[in-house]
Amino acid sequence: xxxxxxxxxxxxxxxxxxxxxxxxxxxxxxxxxxxxxxxxxxxxxxxxxxxxxxxxxxxxxxxxxxxxxxxxxxxxxxxxxxxxxxxxxxxxxxxxxxxxxxxxxxxxxxxxxxxxxxxxxxxxxxxxxxxxxxxxxxxxxxxxxxxxxxxxxxxxxxxxxxxxxxxxxxxxxxxxxxxxxxxxxxxxxxxxxxxxxxxxxxxxxxxxxxxxxxxxxxxxxxxxxxxxxxxxxxxxxxxxxxxxxxxxxxxxxxxxxxxxxxxxxxxxxxxxxxxxxxxxxxxxxxxxxxxxxxxxxxxxxxxxxxxxxxxxxxxxxxxxxxxxxxxxxxxxx
Amino acid sequence: xxxxxxxxxxxxxxxxxxxxxxxxxxxxxxxxxxxxxxxxxxxxxxxxxxxxxxxxxxxxxxxxxxxxxxxxxxxxxxxxxxxxxxxxxxxxxxxxxxxxxxxxxxxxxxxxxxxxxxxxxxxxxxxxxxxxxxxxxxxxxxxxxxxxxxxxxxxxxxxxxxxxxxxxxxxxxxxxxxxxxxxxxxxxxxxxxxxxxxxxxxxxxxxxxxxxxxxxxxxxxxxxxxxxxxxxxxxxxxxxxxxxxxxxxxxxxxxxxxxxxxxxxxxxxxxxxxxxxxxxxxxxxxxxxxxxxxxxxxxxxxxxxxxxxxxxxxxxxxxxxxxxxxxxxxxxx
Numbered sequence: 001x002x003x004x005x006x007x008x009x010x011x012x013x014x015x016x017x018x019x020x021x022x023x024x025x026x027x028x029x030x031x032x033x034x035x036x037x038x039x040x041x042x043x044x045x046x047x048x049x050x051x052x053x054x055x056x057x058x059x060x061x062x063x064x065x066x067x068x069x070x071x072x073x074x075x076x077x078x079x080x081x082x083x084x085x086x087x088x089x090x091x092x093x094x095x096x097x098x099x100x101x102x103x104x105x106x107x108x109x110x111x112x113x114x115x116x117x118x119x120x121x122x123x124x125x126x127x128x129x130x131x132x133x134x135x136x137x138x139x140x141x142x143x144x145x146x147x148x149x150x151x152x153x154x155x156x157x158x159x160x161x162x163x164x165x166x167x168x169x170x171x172x173x174x175x176x177x178x179x180x181x182x183x184x185x186x187x188x189x190x191x192x193x194x195x196x197x198x199x200x201x202x203x204x205x206x207x208x209x210x211x212x213x214x215x216x217x218x219x220x221x222x223x224x225x226x227x228x229x230x231x232x233x234x235x236x237x238x239x240x241x242x243x244x245x246x247x248x249x250x251x252x253x254x255x256x257x258x259x260x261x262x263x264x265x266x267x268x269x270x271x272x273x274x275x276x277x278x279x280x281x282x283x284x285x286x287x288x289x290x291x292x293x294x295x296x297x298x299x300x301x302x303x304x305x306x307x308x309x310x311x312x313x314x315x316x317x318x319x320x321x322x323x324x325x326x327x328x329x330x331x332x333x
Numbered sequence: 334x335x336x337x338x339x340x341x342x343x344x345x346x347x348x349x350x351x352x353x354x355x356x357x358x359x360x361x362x363x364x365x366x367x368x369x370x371x372x373x374x375x376x377x378x379x380x381x382x383x384x385x386x387x388x389x390x391x392x393x394x395x396x397x398x399x400x401x402x403x404x405x406x407x408x409x410x411x412x413x414x415x416x417x418x419x420x421x422x423x424x425x426x427x428x429x430x431x432x433x434x435x436x437x438x439x440x441x442x443x444x445x446x447x448x449x450x451x452x453x454x455x456x457x458x459x460x461x462x463x464x465x466x467x468x469x470x471x472x473x474x475x476x477x478x479x480x481x482x483x484x485x486x487x488x489x490x491x492x493x494x495x496x497x498x499x500x501x502x503x504x505x506x507x508x509x510x511x512x513x514x515x516x517x518x519x520x521x522x523x524x525x526x527x528x529x530x531x532x533x534x535x536x537x538x539x540x541x542x543x544x545x546x547x548x549x550x551x552x553x554x555x556x557x558x559x560x561x562x563x564x565x566x567x568x569x570x571x572x573x574x575x576x577x578x579x580x581x582x583x584x585x586x587x588x589x590x591x592x593x594x595x596x597x598x599x600x601x602x603x604x605x606x607x608x609x610x611x612x613x614x615x616x617x618x619x620x621x622x623x624x625x626x627x628x629x630x631x632x633x634x635x636x637x638x639x640x641x642x643x644x645x646x647x648x649x650x651x652x653x654x655x656x657x658x659x660x661x662x663x664x665x666x
Contacts (some may be wrong), residue, residue, distance in 0.1 A: 142516065275382075276610060277611065278609040313605070
């Protein structure tokens with residue numbers, strides 16, 4: 001059961017106000033080649049150009065901003081190996097409070113240094129998300145820190161839902177929004193916002209077919225856990241939907257689209273060479289979905305959400321050579 | 334001598350009106366790391382996100398739009414191996430008129446196919462710009478086509494100058510604008526616009542130190558021809574300043590900054606990994622200039638113009654590995 005009272009218009013408007021002048025109002029871009037290939041009007045909502053390079057900053061900042069002084073001043077804690085870690089670290093820094101991030105023992109030096117660069121204290125523990133979550137929960141208790149989870153909190157979802165409010169302002173005539181889905185914070189926030197602000201707008205989640213926990217769960221009507229999630233899209237390696245977003249998504253979403261690993265790579269390359277935008281693999285799945293499921297959206301006005309742009313250069317270089325029909329030195333915006 | 338009557342306020346306003354709803358109003362972006370490294374507030378004006386992936390579309394479209402029907406209907410012609418070719422091809426296509434582009438015999442297949450993709454007729458002739466220009470001039474006469482040169486026409490400069498008008502609207506408090514300079518169409522247009530709209534705003538050109546025809550020419554007060562221009566910045570390989578923009582730039586510009594090839598590569602990589610933006614080498618020189626000449630701009634409000642994003646993936650891949658202090662999977666916007 002969803003407590004819909006947590007997701008009413010004033011709550012979203014408050015989140016938007018908290019983020020005003022802090023989070024970027026990210027631009028909408030278009031790429032003619034992409035729209036022609038998809039057979040529909042594709043507008044790109046560029047959350048890869050958000051602070052910390054991903055939408056995650058919205059939820060982390062909105063939640064930390066809405067804490068009481070008593071909750072915030074001792075510091076915040078989270079568990080993440082990716083964009084959420086940096087989002088919490090930066091948001092905490094902006095409030096002058098401490099951030100503790102539990103990261104895996106095998107986290108890359110690059111990710112550790114990026115998170116540390118925002119002034120966060122990093123604890124490396126275990127290898128699985130479950131281990132990290134357990135340690136973070138225990139530390140929160142022991143040290144009196146406030147947990148800022150990646151998606152299991154309505155305040156996080158309200159922050160992510162502000163993306164939808166911006167889309168409505170920037171593209172008031174859009175008919176479909178395609179959203180990458182991993183844990184479900186972004187898709188859940190957008191579904192909750194769509195229910196309030198524009199229920200007739202069609203929301204779809206997009207995920208790798210080799211990590212299709214959401215598609216299976218929505219299809220069967222209950223949370224299904226998958227065994228593995230070996231995808232290039234490192235932000236979408238969830239094994240099961242989050243408990244907070246799942247019932248919201250279940251009620252609102254029109255479907256979850258699957259895309260192949262090759263389709264994700266091609267979407268990244270298309271964004272890089274034609275739209276001049278860096279998307280991380282997780283960030284490119286909505287574009288991949290627009291291309292792979294184009295018959296479904298023929299001639300419609302589609303917004304594809306680019307959720308993040310944090311990618312290792314080595315991943316970009318592995319994308320070349322170009323697929324056919326994708327000249328390198330041109331753009332058709 | 335400059336005929337300043339060609340560059341008055343109504344002429345710029347007309348160019349802006351011609352481009353309205355056709356050219357993109359490209360966004361301004363910021364990257365915290367970049368500003369911190371430069372020691373000043375760096376705003377990125379993203380003409381790499383312009384149609385055809387470069388500012389060139391503004392000038393080409395503005396000029397073709399201001400032709401009489403008699404001039405336009407037989408078709409237009411130009412000589413270019415790069416972004417101007419695509420800009421003329423697309424602008425002609427939008428007006429339903431023919432475009433003939435004279436390109437070098439050794440033009441890459443990728444550039445040929447990109448230009449042909451906009452429906453232009455391509456003639457390959459010679460290897461030097463002089464040869465191409467001679468052929469194009471002769472063909473224009475023979476076939477009654479109208480020449481749309483890369484920078485030797487006030488109507489081209491008026492179109493490029495609209496970038497400056499947008500900068501004033503988007504960043505009214507900016508104090509310095511850094512502009513890549515090759516032939517001088519963009520810098521000339523911006524200097525002419527600055528003279529009209531905000532003369533106290535400081536304009537600097539930026540060019541590769543191994544192709545410093547502008548720096549030498551401005552320093553000596555007359556057009557100086559250099560012997561070679563072996564730079565990665567393929568759009569800035571001019572051997573001498575254009576005759577139309579030179580006297581305008583000479584009167585307005587505060588200086589021409591030189592950057593090394595390595596500084597250009599580092600600026601490209603910084604834009605890619607931190608700002609999530611694809612810049613071509615020529616497009617990244619203004620950012621390189623902000624970093625290389627940071628003592629000059631300490632604590633000031635600087636706009637760095639990213640002039641284009643059309644780059645071969647192989648050039649991007651050659652940028653890795655990362656220089657130190659530039660983590661890959663993060664962004665500090």
